[in-house]
Amino acid sequence: MGGLLTGRHVLQPQLLALVLLGQPFDLPERLLAGDPEKTLFRGGSDALAPEAMEEYVRCLRDPEAIHATCEDYRAAATLDYEHDAEDREASRRIACPVLAFQVDVLRPYPCRL
DSSP states (O other): OOOOETEEEEEEEEHHHHHHHHTTTHHHHHHHHHHHHHHHHTTTTSSSSSHHHHHHHHTTTSSSHHHHHHHHHHHHHHHHHHHHHHHTTTOOOOOOOOOOOOOTTTSSSSOOO
């Protein structure tokens, strides 16, 4: 699978949504409003059941849903990142049992959380 070259790494297509949707208001909103299916799923949507894809597209036809989605991605790149850094600095850990999976698209091997 090819990707966009960024420095020493190849940015895989899965990360393009993260980069795109985290941009300042209102660039990603305008791009998504134009054609949500082709904006987010240019590489194909084979991983999604057809009914799931229909639901994604239906929701992303609503301007409020588009804006909320973009705000969530913006928070992940800013406020959420800052909160995570504060928690790491204070050695705060999740106090309940957690089952988590992580996929690292920059490296083809499993990562430790």
